[in-house]
Amino acid sequence: MKVITTIKDMQTEINRHKVPSKSIGFVPTMGFLHEGHLTLLNRARQENDIVVLSIFVNPLQFGPTEDYSTYPRDFERDRALAECEKIDYLFYPSVEEMYPHPTSIKVLVQDRADVLCGKSRPGHFDGVATVITKFFNILMPTRAYFGKKDAQQVAVIEGLIKDLNFPIELIPVDIVREEDGLAKSSRNVYLSSEDRKQAIVLNKSLIVAKRAIADGERNPSKLISLISEIVTAESNGTIDYIELFSYPQLKPMGNLEGTIIIALAVKFTKVRLIDNIIIEIH
Amino acid sequence: MKVITTIKDMQTEINRHKVPSKSIGFVPTMGFLHEGHLTLLNRARQENDIVVLSIFVNPLQFGPTEDYSTYPRDFERDRALAECEKIDYLFYPSVEEMYPHPTSIKVLVQDRADVLCGKSRPGHFDGVATVITKFFNILMPTRAYFGKKDAQQVAVIEGLIKDLNFPIELIPVDIVREEDGLAKSSRNVYLSSEDRKQAIVLNKSLIVAKRAIADGERNPSKLISLISEIVTAESNGTIDYIELFSYPQLKPMGNLEGTIIIALAVKFTKVRLIDNIIIEIH
Numbered sequence: 001m002k003v004i005t006t007i008k009d010m011q012t013e014i015n016r017h018k019v020p021s022k023s024i025g026f027v028p029t030m031g032f033l034h035e036g037h038l039t040l041l042n043r044a045r046q047e048n049d050i051v052v053l054s055i056f057v058n059p060l061q062f063g064p065t066e067d068y069s070t071y072p073r074d075f076e077r078d079r080a081l082a083e084c085e086k087i088d089y090l091f092y093p094s095v096e097e098m099y100p101h102p103t104s105i106k107v108l109v110q111d112r113a114d115v116l117c118g119k120s121r122p123g124h125f126d127g128v129a130t131v132i133t134k135f136f137n138i139l140m141p142t143r144a145y146f147g148k149k150d151a152q153q154v155a156v157i158e159g160l161i162k163d164l165n166f167p168i169e170l171i172p173v174d175i176v177r178e179e180d181g182l183a184k185s186s187r188n189v190y191l192s193s194e195d196r197k198q199a200i201v202l203n204k205s206l207i208v209a210k211r212a213i214a215d216g217e218r219n220p221s222k223l224i225s226l227i228s229e230i231v232t233a234e235s236n237g238t239i240d241y242i243e244l245f246s247y248p249q250l251k252p253m254g255n256l257e258g259t260i261i262i263a264l265a266v267k268f269t270k271v272r273l274i275d276n277i278i279i280e281i282h
Numbered sequence: 283m284k285v286i287t288t289i290k291d292m293q294t295e296i297n298r299h300k301v302p303s304k305s306i307g308f309v310p311t312m313g314f315l316h317e318g319h320l321t322l323l324n325r326a327r328q329e330n331d332i333v334v335l336s337i338f339v340n341p342l343q344f345g346p347t348e349d350y351s352t353y354p355r356d357f358e359r360d361r362a363l364a365e366c367e368k369i370d371y372l373f374y375p376s377v378e379e380m381y382p383h384p385t386s387i388k389v390l391v392q393d394r395a396d397v398l399c400g401k402s403r404p405g406h407f408d409g410v411a412t413v414i415t416k417f418f419n420i421l422m423p424t425r426a427y428f429g430k431k432d433a434q435q436v437a438v439i440e441g442l443i444k445d446l447n448f449p450i451e452l453i454p455v456d457i458v459r460e461e462d463g464l465a466k467s468s469r470n471v472y473l474s475s476e477d478r479k480q481a482i483v484l485n486k487s488l489i490v491a492k493r494a495i496a497d498g499e500r501n502p503s504k505l506i507s508l509i510s511e512i513v514t515a516e517s518n519g520t521i522d523y524i525e526l527f528s529y530p531q532l533k534p535m536g537n538l539e540g541t542i543i544i545a546l547a548v549k550f551t552k553v554r555l556i557d558n559i560i561i562e563i564h
Contacts, residue, residue, distance in 0.1 A: 007447060011449060018300070018303060021300060102393075103392070103445045104392055104393035104394060104441040104445050105389060105390065105391060105392065105411065105441055105442050105445040105446055106389075106390045106392055107387060107388075107389055107390070107446075108387065108388045108389070108390045109386065109387060110385070110386055110387065110388055111384075111386035112386060129387065130446075133415075133446050134445075134446055134447045137446055137447040137448050137449060138447045138449075140422075140449070159386040159387055160387050163385045163386050163387040163416075164387055164389075164412075164415050164416055164419055165289060165416045165419040165420045166419050167293060167419060167420075167422070
């Protein structure tokens with residue numbers, strides 16, 4: 001595994017593999033790798049000749065009051081984990097390397113960005129789309145791997161690839177969970193032990209909603225109330241949102257049919273967690 | 283020369299040339315080709331294995347009151363001219379092919395877009411940057427050729443390539459002029475014979491300003507007044523703007539030094555013309 005820190009060196013390596021053409025799998029992350037990321041890397045390793053992992057905590061996707069400076073970072077640990085996954089390149093650019101000056105160009109997400117996490121994080125998805133566009137242009141991957149825990153991000157990247165005609169296949173990968181059902185997240189390290197116990201309520205409430213749908217419930221408001229009651233009763237967390245949309249369009253639904261997403265965000269003492277479930281309704 | 287109208291067919295052709303890797307020269311146009319375009323094609327032909335010309339009148343870069351519907355179009359004439367230049371592909375997609383639904387993603391130009399043509403054409407350069415990003419992703423060219431007549435466009439594309447890390451070389455090509463100095467433009471066909479005679483005033487006034495600089499003039503306001511007086515005295519055109527900036531940064535200057543641009547736009551009866559001069563001051 002080669003660790004590369006400059007765009008120029010990364011492009012030189014990529015060009016080396018372009019002739020003869022090899023498939024390139026790309027896994028973009030903000031580091032502090034957990035099993036969710038490793039699942040992405042593993043899948044990329046199986047499906048491509050070359051695997052590139054990027055680790056970059058992208059300032060452009062954090063709001064001024066958000067956790068950019070405290071986002072967990074541990075490069076040496078990440079490097080060791082990446083080494084185990086037998087990836088080819090770890091691309092680890094600095095902020096100065098990615099943004100040598102304030103960017104004159106921004107990729108604006110005009111749809112799917114004003115709901116869910118986008119509502120409480122204005123500009124977040126513009127920052128994501130901008131940095132992912134830069135990575136796509138630097139790495140020219142064949143396939144890009146994203147975790148479904150960030151289901152809205154997957155929907156936005158799908159729009160980005162389609163509407164800007166990137167010749168890249170998007171591979172959404174299932175959520176990886178702890179044994180008790182909590183979705184793996186780099187931010188979980190900031191849960192107090194009491195919050196950690198209560199945090200299972202996100203997954204648990206989604207499962208109850210899924211069961212209600214299986215039993216015939218088709219009213220979005222009733223499903224949202226059901227989840228809200230469980231989260232309130234079984235945790236001290238503050239609900240940021242609980243929403244139900246068509247997926248991947250992220251449009252409100254009257255009566256449930258087709259592919260839907262139920263997603264929620266809950267704020268605990270030091271950290272805000274998200275989770276979601278995607279359900280096919282026939 | 284192959285004429286291709288779908289993105290999918292275009293990508294298939296491009297992929298065929300990527301292994302083994304050949305250089306691809308790209309000349310984006312809105313058609314109604316004139317000698318300026320032919321100069322771009324000729325240069326691209328000399329420098330690349332494969333040359334792609336695109337003809338697409340991009341609705342996204344026209345404002346609601348602008349000349350999108352009346353922009354001159356003559357595909358058969360363009361096809362014949364392109365054939366003479368021995369290009370490999372003429373990419374000629376429909377609006378529905380490029381924008382099958384309202385785009386969920388827009389490329390936003392945050393710098394260099396609020397002066398010159400950008401001031402009177404809000405959103406114009408976002409539309410240009412968005413369509414060019416799409417073309418870059420579809421064609422993956424080695425080099426892209428743009429005429430310096432649209433000097434602000436060249437500056438914006440330079441920012442686009444740099445800030446979004448496109449692995450593409452920008453080749454700006456000198457303005458091609460009629461014998462009397464009028465810059466070649468597809469829109470020149472809409473000049474009445476009286477306006478056509480007066481239209482040389484754009485180039486003439488820029489030459490006078492250049493001579494004044496050579497004679498020691500360094501005051502931007504005085505140069506702008508000089509041009510303004512000539513345009514007013516020698517034509518019935520209405521001045522849209524006359525501006526002087528550093529180039530390619532497009533920032534206002536106190537005292538002139540380095541590379542500068544003087545640009546102007548003048549409205550005639552049925553058409554608005556632009557012209558510019560880029561000068562090195564030592």
